[in-house]
Amino acid sequence: MKGNAIDLRGVSAAYGSGRGQRRVLEAIDLEVGRGEMVGLLGANGSGKTTLLGVMAGTIRPTAGRVELFGRPMQAWSRKEVARSVAVLPQSLELPAGFRVSEVVAMGRTPHAASWFGWEAADHRAVADALRDADAESLADRPVSELSGGERQRVLVALALAQEPSVLLLDEPTTHLDVAHAAWLLTSVSRLRQARGITVVMVLHDLVLASMWTPRVVILHAGGIVADGAPDDALRPEVVQRAYGVSVETVVTEEGRRVVVPHVPAGTGVGRGP
Amino acid sequence: MGSRRLPARSTRIGSAEPMSATTAARRVAFGPSLGRSAVVIGIGVGMLLAVAVASMLAGTSRIGVGDAVGIVVHRVTGFGPVTWSPAAETIVWELRLPRVVAGMVVGAGLATAGAVFQALLRNPLADPYLIGPAAGASLGAVIALLLPVATVGLLGIGLVQVLAFAGGLLAVIVVLAIARGHAGTPVVTLLLAGYAISSLLSAGVALLIFNSGERLGAVISWLLGSLAGASWPRVGFAAPLIVITFSLLLLRWRSLNALLLGESQAAHVGIDVEREKRILVGLAALSTSAGVAISGTIGFVGLVVPHLVRLAIGPDHRLLLPASMLFGAGLLGLADLGARLAGGIPVGVVTALIGAPFFLWLLRRSVVGTRSSR
Numbered sequence: 005m006k007g008n009a010i011d012l013r014g015v016s017a018a019y020g021s022g023r024g025q026r027r028v029l030e031a032i033d034l035e036v037g038r039g040e041m042v043g044l045l046g047a048n049g050s051g052k053t054t055l056l057g058v059m060a061g062t063i064r065p066t067a068g069r070v071e072l073f074g075r076p077m078q079a080w081s082r083k084e085v086a087r088s089v090a091v092l093p094q095s096l097e098l099p100a101g102f103r104v105s106e107v108v109a110m111g112r113t114p115h116a117a118s119w120f121g122w123e124a125a126d127h128r129a130v131a132d133a134l135r136d137a138d139a140e141s142l143a144d145r146p147v148s149e150l151s152g153g154e155r156q157r158v159l160v161a162l163a164l165a166q167e168p169s170v171l172l173l174d175e176p177t178t179h180l181d182v183a184h185a186a187w188l189l190t191s192v193s194r195l196r197q198a199r200g201i202t203v204v205m206v207l208h209d210l211v212l213a214s215m216w217t218p219r220v221v222i223l224h225a226g227g228i229v230a231d232g233a234p235d236d237a238l239r240p241e242v243v244q245r246a247y248g249v250s251v252e253t254v255v256t257e258e259g260r261r262v263v264v265p266h267v268p269a270g271t272g273v274g275r276g277p
Numbered sequence: 278m279g280s281r282r283l284p285a286r287s288t289r290i291g292s293a294e295p296m297s298a299t300t301a302a303r304r305v306a307f308g309p310s311l312g313r314s315a316v317v318i319g320i321g322v323g324m325l326l327a328v329a330v331a332s333m334l335a336g337t338s339r340i341g342v343g344d345a346v347g348i349v350v351h352r353v354t355g356f357g358p359v360t361w362s363p364a365a366e367t368i369v370w371e372l373r374l375p376r377v378v379a380g381m382v383v384g385a386g387l388a389t390a391g392a393v394f395q396a397l398l399r400n401p402l403a404d405p406y407l408i409g410p411a412a413g414a415s416l417g418a419v420i421a422l423l424l425p426v427a428t429v430g431l432l433g434i435g436l437v438q439v440l441a442f443a444g445g446l447l448a449v450i451v452v453l454a455i456a457r458g459h460a461g462t463p464v465v466t467l468l469l470a471g472y473a474i475s476s477l478l479s480a481g482v483a484l485l486i487f488n489s490g491e492r493l494g495a496v497i498s499w500l501l502g503s504l505a506g507a508s509w510p511r512v513g514f515a516a517p518l519i520v521i522t523f524s525l526l527l528l529r530w531r532s533l534n535a536l537l538l539g540e541s542q543a544a545h546v547g548i549d550v551e552r553e554k555r556i557l558v559g560l561a562a563l564s565t566s567a568g569v570a571i572s573g574t575i576g577f578v579g580l581v582v583p584h585l586v587r588l589a590i591g592p593d594h595r596l597l598l599p600a601s602m603l604f605g606a607g608l609l610g611l612a613d614l615g616a617r618l619a620g621g622i623p624v625g626v627v628t629a630l631i632g633a634p635f636f637l638w639l640l641r642r643s644v645v646g647t648r649s650s651r
Contacts, residue, residue: 020461062544086547093545099399099537101592106308113535114547119528120595122307130307166546 009057009075009170009202010036010059015068017054028054030226034219037260040201041196043217047247052222056172086114090168092159098147105143108133111165133164136195153184173205177212188262189216214238215260222246235261300574309596318588321603328610332377333369335618340365377439379507379571380613381606384578386519386568388605390561391579393526396533398464398559404580405565412478414569417444418499419485423492438514438570445566448474461551502625503574504613511571518567522560523602531592535633573623577632578609
């Protein structure tokens with residue numbers, strides 16, 4: 005395999021057809037190098053999830069070219085894509101009645117080598133995935149008995165069982181409290197280093213994005229309005245344009261700049277004396 | 278919602294310890310164990326044998342176990358001394374055995390198809406009749422029954438069976454064609470199209486019933502679902518179709534399991550969802566139509582059996598499909614034995630009488646269960 009992990013050239017996407025068509029992405033150019041970790045930001049409805057779907061090969065663009073490791077997406081079969089790209093969806097109802105290890109084993113579907121059983125490689129991959137997602141202790145638990153944080157660990161393990169080169173995450177921290185969110189982003193960062201995985205994740209939290217992702221891409225109305233290191237890309241005027249909210253920049257003790265929403269005057273939310 | 282606790286090893290956040298150093302790779306168990314599978318399959322096979330033997334013995338003519346087994350062994354292998362009357366042989370071999378085997382074949386086909394539909398629709402209360410095969414088969418059969426020509430059988434297969442089979446398949450093909458849009462075949466559209474086509478075909482059936490005159494009895498008897506006309510040729514027609522579709526479906530267990538994650542995640546783990554849906558619906562429709570063709574529309578087996586089996590052994594299709602097949606066969610065989618002993622009422626009435634209240638109980642249970650878990 006050669007080339008960038010993901011290459012998008014002039015990609016447009018839309019839902020529906022004919023007169024009722026709603027355009028979601030407009031002429032997106034984006035390169036994601038191997039081993040990069042990219043945060044995809046933007047307001048609700050700006051096209052982030054659609055862009056992730058295009059990268060996963062499940063949404064076919066209406067125009068433009070999509071390449072995965074230098075090979076056009078159309079040339080990949082669904083199974084081939086799934087051997088290279090894993091997706092952690094925004095929400096997923098885990099099928100009742102299965103144990104955690106059984107659901108994680110479903111990540112081996114694209115690798116299945118025999119008609120009926122699992123190979124040693126499958127057992128190893130599931131064990132590694134459970135370990136790396138910190139879900140070993142959950143292996144024998146019924147999926148219906150998991151808490152929100154535990155479910156997210158299982159979903160990470162399911163994705164890792166695919167042994168992907170690219171991991172796409174859609175708002176992985178949305179339903180998590182701050183500790184679980186930090187755990188998840190730290191884990192993903194480590195996996196990226198340990199396994200050499202390319203990571204693209206949709207994030208809503210600008211603070212988490214500026215802390216954890218070395219590169220952010222900001223979408224607005226289906227186009228890219230900023231692309232770069234968080235310190236450069238997350239400028240107040242860009243954020244204001246992308247989200248329609250005024251923000252202020254705060255510098256952390258470690259010297260990182262993060263943006264937080266600006267509280268308008270007269271809201272009764274004041275700084276203390 | 279349970280209390281939010283930190284993950285057990287959250288203390289590792291920020292530490293420099295490499296992730297791979299935590300544990301040595303160990304073998305993680307997943308999927309149904311061999312022992313458990315053997316027990317489930319063993320019970321299923323045992324039930325089939327018991328029902329088969331009981332069905333050969335039960336009836337107005339008294340035939341002993343030894344004779345019944347002897348007749349079957351003699352007929353199948355050609356060995357053994359003949360200690361029974363020719364009448365007993367006719368009763369066991371030409372009447373009772375084909376009937377119980379037909380019941381088992383139909384039950385196997387319906388339960389297998391039911392398990393597949395429940396996975397496809399991600400709804401444990403789905404039924405193979407939902408997308409039209411029953412209504413299509415009914416119209417085909419009723420047309421054949423009312424044709425003014427004598428229904429000449431070819432190799433013992435009547436026009437009724439042929440038209441019922443074709444009608445069932447045709448209805449599903451039409452439903453699939455209607456429900457297919459540019460973005461694939463949404464399951465909801467499939468259900469709605471199935472409902473509309475079924476209604477249309479049922480209207481056709483009703484119209485024919487209204488004009489059926491003296492053949493009304495035959496029409497009603499077919500519609501109620503009955504195994505009374507079972508014969509070896511009919512078994513020979515349906516059994517290969519049902520065995521082959523079952524085998525092909527069992528080989529797709531990974532797809533069926535992955536589809537339980539939902540269509541979009543199934544695609545993410547490598548399933549070509551649209552193609553797989555068409556294949557699975559097609560195979561399930563084939564299995565259902567083959568069964569319905571030789572028995573009429575027998576209700577609730579396709580719905581209740583896979584649901585019950587799933588409750589007992591879990592949703593993994595590697596075991597769920599064979600177990601549904603075996604218990605569907607056993608239960609319909611048993612229901613038909615009951616129907617025969619109850620004075621020859623149609624077996625469809627028996628399955629509905631037992632199945633409908635049972636279905637309501639499941640429905641009630643799921644409603645109450647949902648409320649208390651939220």
